[in-house]
Amino acid sequence: MSSHKLKVFTDYVCPWCYLGDSRVKKLTNIFDIDIEIIHFPLHPDTPKEGKSLLDLFGTNQEDIDKKNQNMKNLMSNENLPYSYRTHTFNSRLAQEIGSWAQSLDNKTSIHDNFFEAYFVKGLNIGLEGVISEIVTKSGLDENEANDIMKNRTFKSSVDKDWQRSRTYGVTGVPTYIYNNHSVVGAQPIENLIEFFNHFGVPKL
Numbered sequence: 001m002s003s004h005k006l007k008v009f010t011d012y013v014c015p016w017c018y019l020g021d022s023r024v025k026k027l028t029n030i031f032d033i034d035i036e037i038i039h040f041p042l043h044p045d046t047p048k049e050g051k052s053l054l055d056l057f058g059t060n061q062e063d064i065d066k067k068n069q070n071m072k073n074l075m076s077n078e079n080l081p082y083s084y085r086t087h088t089f090n091s092r093l094a095q096e097i098g099s100w101a102q103s104l105d106n107k108t109s110i111h112d113n114f115f116e117a118y119f120v121k122g123l124n125i126g127l128e129g130v131i132s133e134i135v136t137k138s139g140l141d142e143n144e145a146n147d148i149m150k151n152r153t154f155k156s157s158v159d160k161d162w163q164r165s166r167t168y169g170v171t172g173v174p175t176y177i178y179n180n181h182s183v184v185g186a187q188p189i190e191n192l193i194e195f196f197n198h199f200g201v202p203k204l
Contacts, residue, residue, distance in 0.1 A: 004033045004201050008175040009170045011042035012091045012098070012114040012125055015071050015082075020174040020186035021115065022078045027192055032202045033178075037102060037111060039095040039161040043088055048126050050087040074186075083119045090126035096146055096154040097131055099161070101138060103154075110138040137140065143156045 010017040024035060043056070052140045053064050068084050075082035094114050096147060101110040117123040122129045126151050135145040147155060168177060176183045176192070179199050183192065 002032045002034045004031070005036050005178070006033050007036050007038055007168075009038045009040045009165055009173050009175040009177070011040045011166070011173055012111075013118060014040075014042050014047075014173050015119065016083075016120050016186040017082065017174045018115045019071075019074055019078060020176075022080055023189045024176075024194060026189055027196065028102055030193065030203060031194075031196050032204055033196070036108070038101065038164055039158050039164050040165050040170060040175075042091070042173060044090075044092065044162075046088055046090040046126070048090055050089040050124055050126070052087050056088055059193065075119075081116075083120055083122055084171060085119070085122070087122075087124075089124045092126070093135075093149060094125045094131055094154065095130070095158045095161070097135060097148065099154045099157040100148050101135075101144070102178070103157075104140070106142075108138060110134065110140065113138050117155050136156070146169065165171050 006024070006027075006028075008020075013161070026193070027033065043051070046192060047075055053067070054061065057063070057067075072082050098110055101108040114125055117130060118125050125131065125134070128146070131149065132142050132146060136142050144203070168175075170182075172184055174184075174186060175196075176196070180196065181199070183195050
């Protein structure tokens, strides 16, 4: 475990977080640094059935089409699969399960699998059944996860993450914090490398 830690404030329904996650993974192959995922409330009031992007952005279909095409182009440059989005979903319960998975293994694949479920498969990751399938795909115990969802065992863990977002003054994601300095947005990897070099983070 490295003594150098990058705090990453993120949300599973944030396309820029999905894009940024790919770049952060590349950084871990360059620098001796550990990643701490901190869950952020991007659209916490989204109903369980989801909300259309038309309603979320208060815009028209042409604008949504442009947003989707723009994201698809950016994802393609990162070799990331991306499907046309029509809705956003409530990620709160997914965050609680992600927090549980992270408590077992800091390098859990569940974060990748939540991103894939939403941005590639278009699934509602706020539904217990969908989350259970993601848990199984991640090699984790589905029965334990179902108990955690039922009893909200990791509610306080995500509450603390959301509070940390407020404490650090994070208002948008992804936000990266190292040595009490922050970088906001899905920055090009060159910018992140420069950021780490500035603070003398050792390379592998």
